[in-house]
Amino acid sequence: MSSVLRTSYEVVQQRDVPEPRESQQNESRDVTPGPPKEARADVDAVHTSEGSIGWMVPSAMIGFFLFATVVAIIHYIYCQHLDDKFVESTIPQAWNNAFSIIFARVFSTALAASASTAFTQILWWYLRRRALSLSNIDALFSINCSPLHLYQVGLLKVTPILWFFGLLIPFISIATIFPPGSLVVQQLPDVQTAMAMVPTLDVDYRGNNSAVDFWAYAMFDHGTDGEYRSPLIRYLSLGKRTLLEGSYLTRPSPCGANCTYNLVFSAPSLQCEQDTPNPSLEGRVFKLYSNVSQSEAISGSWNPRTIDFMAAPYQANLTESDDGHTSLYKFDLTYRDQTTNGLRNTSCTTLDANYTANITYENSVQTVTVDIAQGQALNATILSINSLFYHVVQAPDPTATNLTWENAPMRYFSEESLSELYHGVQLRSIRDALIRPLSGAISSFGINDEYFTTNTIIQETPLASMAYNETLFNYPKIYFDLSPSALQDLMTNVTISILNDATNMTSTLVTKTVYKSGYVFKDEARLIGAYAGTLGACLIFVLLGFGALWQNGTPAFSGGFLQIMCTTTYGDSVMNRVAQGFSQRGIENLPKDLSKLKVRYGLVTDGAGEKKYAAFGTVAETEVLLKRAR
Structure with missing residues (x-):
């Protein structure tokens, strides 16, 4: 120098x-x-030098501190930018991990540089004003770069600020562990919309319009003259299972684990209301079913004085003023209600309705919600006539797709009329899939040798509740929840079950959710807290360093x-x-x-x-x- x-x-x-x-004299020697x-x-020059604060040390303390602050802000903006973005469309996960570590390491290095410079100013402030042992001075010169000297608790008594200052350096390294974990990779939903083929309920579909396809897509069993008899066993089974489950039956997703779509289709609905007792209901029940108990180990006979349940379908005649209908499909019930411990009566009419169903799959679990627009009541007079589809049964060429319905030997139908009849009978089949398992009678429930039941399975469904008698050790009472709304919901559930069994396909707009790996700024407080807490703690010591620098009047450098x-x-x-x-x-x-x-x-x-x-x-x-x- x-x-x-x-x-x-x-x-x-x-x-x-x-x-x-x-x-x-020795200058000339070698x-x-x-x-x-x-x-x-x-x-050898004679001079006098006065110290000055200069610019290097203040710039180091301020510059490194501000640089660390900027790095923390950039890291926050970086996380915000990647939040809710897919990995495949941004940066690879390995690169993100490297960038997060770089942000944290640069932050801690810059902040440690600022804090270490401030520490040196405070150290020399103490050295000017306090006599310390050489061992303590040696420890203080190393404490900001080697936390091993923190074990000398005696320094805490002699120079507490410097001891805590030495604790700050490892604290910076520990605190910066947390910010990289604020941005995590999770499975994010990617919503995609496209047309797709899905199964739907189409009661009007008759295939290629031949007699073969007419019966292939029919939902009902028919007699030799083409008359309606009952729903196919397939649909009766769906109705019974729906009743026993207490909810509609689901099906696997046709569009992936997470998707949703809407369908519009025709199906029956029930319009039910509380009614007065139907005096002819008992006769209608036993016109259809036996008055001798048909369940195993139950040998009682029907007792009208101890009625628990009674239900039957029938046709109700109307006048000509009722929109041209001469009869409707009705379903009446009498049941024991738990609230009143008495009998209630409900009457339902079968209607043609349009269903708008929203079908959603979440993790392959189906949820169906429907909006029902009720239409006209089904015309029981026409749909119940004998030999309704005789001309289809007796078609000369069952495979012909150009069958002329006008030449039918039994009765004349236009193409439009035939379609309306087919539509109505299909709806009747869906309705009967619910009505037939419900119909029947129960009396004297729980009374030994007197308990009677015929046909109905209502007592086995969630709609029934039984009261246990702790004295008799049995269930002498049974109650039912068959309010009008409950019956209407039953019809809806059976319809959805049959929809979920449908095989016809239709094209509809499907919203599909595919889960992909994406970045999530999951814990902002983790990043902000770590950076802000560290900056706040360092700011206190940096301000103390500036105070010491001003009082010392000259800068001090560490390790030079x-x-x-x-x-x-x-x-x-x-x-x-x-x-x-x-x-x-x-x-x-x-x-x-x-x-x-x-x-x-x-x-x-x-x-x-x-x-x-x-x-x-x-x-x-x-x-x-x-x-x-x-």
């Missing part, structure tokens, strides 16, 4: 001392050359040899004399006298007692060094 600048104190002025004659004359002139050299030039000090004998020993082999020797950084006087300069020395050898007044 051309010159060595000391801190804010006067440098000892070196006087020109004439060289000894002997030395002058010896190791000394420094050039220009260098000796610089070293020049600074150590400039502060240990008091050759006659006790510290130097003791340390000379141990220059080649390790730290662990130093004597206690040296490690416990208390020194401070202050003003010392040269050997001649003429000039003062700053260096380490004992309390007796030094004066307190404060910032020089301007």
Whole structure:
């Protein structure tokens, strides 16, 4: 160096001392050359230097702190940008992990650089004002880069701020573990919309319009003359299973694990209301079913005085003023209600309805909701006539697709009329899939040798509830929830079950949700808290560092040899004399006298007692060094 600048104190002025004659005579000898004359002139120059704060240290404390703040903000914006975006359309997950770690490491490195610089200013502030043992000084010089010295709890008593400052450095590294985990990869829904083929209920479909396809797609069983008899066993089974389950039957998804679509189709609905007792209901029941109990181990006979349940379908005649209908399909019930412990009566009419169904699959679990627009009541007079489809049964060529219905031997139907009849009978089949398992009678339930039941399975469904008698050890009472709304819901559930069994396909708009790997900014508080907490803690120490720098009047640098050299030039000090004998020993082999020797950084006087300069020395050898007044 051309010159060595000391801190804010006067440098000892070196006087020109004439060289000894002997030395002058030896100049001509072949010896190791000394420094050039220009260098000796610089070293020997007489000058006075006053310290100044300068720009490097303040810039380091402010610059690194602001840089760390900017990195934290950029990391937050980065996470916000990737939030709810798919991995395949942004950056690979491995790259994101690397970027997150880079953000955290750059943040911690910059903040540690700012904090370490501030720590050095506070350390030298203490060294100017307090005599510390050499072992404590040695620990303090290393505590900001080696947390192993934190175990010296004695430092907490001597210099608590510096001890906590040393704790801050590992805290920065630990705190920055959390921000990279704020942005995680999860399965995100990717909603796609497209036309697709899905199964639907089409009661009007007759295939290729031949007699073969007419019966192939019919939902009912017919007699030899083409009359309606009952729903096919397939649909009766669906009705019974729906009743026993208490809900509609589902089917596997035709469009993936997560999708939704709407369907519009025709199906029957029930219009039910509370009614007065139907005096002819009992006769209608036993016109259809036996009055002898038909269940195993139940041998009772029908008792009209102990009725629990009674239900039957029938045709109700109307006048000509009722929109041209002469009869309707009715279904009447009498049942024991738990609320009143008495009998209630409900009457239902079968209607033609349009269903709008929303079918949704979530994780392959189906949910169906329907909106029902009720239409006209079914015309029981026409749909119940004998030999209704005789001409279809007796078709000359069952496979012909151009069958002329006008030439039917039994009765004349136009194509439009035939379609309407086929539509009505199909709806009747769906309605009977519910009505027939419900119809029947129960009396004297729970009374030994008197219990009677015929046909109905209502007692086995969730619609029935039984009261246990702890004295008789049996269930002497049975109650039913067959309100008008409950019966209408039953018809809806059976219809949905049959819809889910349909094989006809139709094209509709399907909204499909496919789950893909995507980024989720799951825990903003985790990132913000870690960065903000660390910045806040460091800001306190940086402000303390600025205060110490201003009071010191000159910057201090951590770990620099020049600074150590400039502060240990008091050759006659006790510290130097003791340390000379141990220059080649390790730290662990130093004597206690040296490690416990208390020194401070202050003003010392040269050997001649003429000039003062700053260096380490004992309390007796030094004066307190404060910032020089301007």
